[in-house]
Amino acid sequence: MPTVKKSELEELRRAVVCGRREVEAARGELIEALGDWICGSESSPPGRKEMEALARLMQAQQCIETEYARCIERLSQQVIDRWRGA
Numbered sequence: 001m002p003t004v005k006k007s008e009l010e011e012l013r014r015a016v017v018c019g020r021r022e023v024e025a026a027r028g029e030l031i032e033a034l035g036d037w038i039c040g041s042e043s044s045p046p047g048r049k050e051m052e053a054l055a056r057l058m059q060a061q062q063c064i065e066t067e068y069a070r071c072i073e074r075l076s077q078q079v080i081d082r083w084r085g086a
Helices: 006-037 048-084
Strands: none
Touching: 006 048
C-alpha cells in the first residue's frame, strides 16, 4: 500500500471542498432558473443540457470524494501499522 503524503491529502481535501462548492452553485442556478420559469418569467426552464452538466459535476465530485476516502483509509492503515511496529 503506497505511503500517503501530506500534500496528497491536502490536495484531495481542497478538491473535495471546491467540487462541493461547484455542485452547490450549479444546483442553485438550476433551482433559481426553474423557480423563475415557474413564477412566470419569460425565460426557458432548465433543459437537458443544464441537467447533464449538473450530473457530470456530481459524478466528478463522487469520484473525488471516493479517492479522498481511499487516501484517508491508507493513512489510517499507516498509523495502525506504525503503532503495531510493522
